[in-house]
Amino acid sequence: MVAAVLLVGLTVLGVAIVAAIFLSSSQPEEIPHAAIVAGNRSGYLALTHEGGDSLKVGEYRIYAGTGNELQDVTDKFTVPPDGMWSIGETLVYNGPVPERVIVVSRGTETILSEPTFVWGGKVFDPDPVVPGEPGEPGDPEEKEPIDIIIEENVFVYGSAFKFGGANANAPNATVVITGGLNTNNLNGGAFLNVSNFYFGGNVNLDGGSASLGSEEMPGIIYVNGDLVLWEGGRNIYGDVYVDGDFRLKDAKIHGDVYVNGDLTLGNTPWIAENAHIYYTGKLKTPEHYDDYYATNIVAKCIHQATVPKRDMPDFEFPSAKSPEWYDTHDYKQTLTSTKKVYAPSYTASGSASNIIVVAHDGDISVGGGGTTVTGVLFAPKGSVTFSGNSFEGVVIARDGFFISSGGTKVTFKNIQEYISDPEDYPF
Structure with a gap:
């Protein structure tokens, strides 16, 4: 009898222990669901959360690479400001565009999303990706010039660019020049820290050491013509696309270069x-070169039947609005307390902050001496010239942007920094 009672007691104890172990053990982790799309933000891979659960930083990983050779590149993406990747928020990848990218749940390593790259390879749709059959282009809604200027962080847009200043600071921004660029257009020691450059003509830098591209956020440099980087130990950051011939001598090349034409090498490239x-x-190489040159220069130059290509941004130059619109939005002929000017052309000296100047039929010239000017300068039928200590803002000028003073510092600010309501954009 005692043995039977003892046996029952042990059985109950065993059941209790099993139940305790089962109930106290961790339950399977709930896997989040999220719709992630791949897009293009100023030449960078951008992943946008378009639906589903928010993803907390540390609870997801992002892998990228080619085929099955993927690496964890989570730390190369921007971090959501509040530590939570929620619907509508975009993470930007600071690196070359991969052929494949997947987002997985950390811990279970379950694939949450594998965004499709439309047309494959390194070419993908503008942000956001347009739904459609894989490999087939979608039919994106045509955007207004102002939308492209904002989304692509266009810093300067015009037919010419002359920079006599010290440096331009515009990482993750874009400069679009519908013409070309040559040595005389730049201060010999200038550093143009701009992620993306688009040139509609030849670029010939043969002297000085003015550098192009952003070291911290390298992007794209596109030349619709020949590119010459001959005399001068300048740095070139980002991937370079040349729709013409390329002559390289002293420059330091930090990214890949795609040349749809001939390649000529001098004695001292890097x-x-x-x-x-x-x-x-x-x-074409120097007639004689050593083993170091053969290994570190010639071996890195690879002939291809075709190379990836880029195009100039295809959007219409913005036009001024009607005179009545500017009148009802407090624009004046001269600078007043409203800090908004609408005039055929505009010339002023001295410092000014957060101004918006529209010269609807001519040029804009501001600054002078040790002045500082910030704001938006728009000349749809003319050019913009600045001389002074520093300029900060956006320049949209059909005939170009000219920095005439040495030592000038130029800093990009998106137009949204000055105009919060889209209804108030001056073009």
């Missing part, structure tokens, strides 16, 4: 360890 130059035409 190409970063993981960078290459791909070209479709003929290769």
Whole structure:
């Protein structure tokens, strides 16, 4: 009898222990669901959360690479400001565009999303991706010039660019020049810290050491013509696309270069360890070179039947609005307390902050001496010239942007920094 009672007691105890272990053990982690799309933000891969659960920083990983050779690149993406990746928020990748990207749940390593790259490879749809059949282009809604200027962080847009200043600070911004660029257009020691450059004509830098591209956020440099980087040990950051011939001598190349034409090398170029130059035409090298040059320069120049190509941004130059619109929005012929000017052309000296100047039929010239000017300068039928200590803002000028004073510092600010309501945009 005692044995039976003892046996029952042990059985009950065993059941209790099993129940305690089962109930106290961690339950399967609930897997979040999220719709992530891949897009293009100023030449960078951008992942946008378009629906589903919010993802807390540390609870997801992002892998990128080619085929099945993927690496954890989570730390190369921007971090959501509140530590939670929620609907409508975008993470931008600071690195070359991969062929494949997946987002997984940390811990279970369950794939949450594998955004599709439309048309494959390194070319993908503008942000956001347009739904459609894989590999087929969608039909995105046509955007207004102001929308593109804002989304692509356009800093300067015009037919010419002359920079006599010290440096331009515009990482993650874009400069669009519908013409070309040559040595005389730049201060010999200038550093143009701008992520993306688009040139509609030849670029010939043969002297000085003015650098192009952003070291901290390298983007795209596109030349619709020939590119010459001959005399001068300048730095070139970002991937370079040349729709013409490329002549390289003293420059330091930090990214990949794609040349739809011939490649000519001088005696003293430098190409970063993981960078290459791909070209479709003929290769010309110095007649004699050593083993170091053969390994570190010539071996990194690879002939291809075709190379990836870029195009100039395709959007209409913005026009001024009607005179009545500016009148009802407190624009004046001269600078007043409203800080908004609408005039055929405009010239002023002295410092000014947060101004908006529209010269609807001519040029804008501001600054002078040790002045500082901030704001938006818009000349749809003319040019903008600044001389002074520093300029901060946005310049949209059909005939170009000219910095005439040495030592000037120029800093990009999105137009949204000055105009919060889209209804108040001056073009």
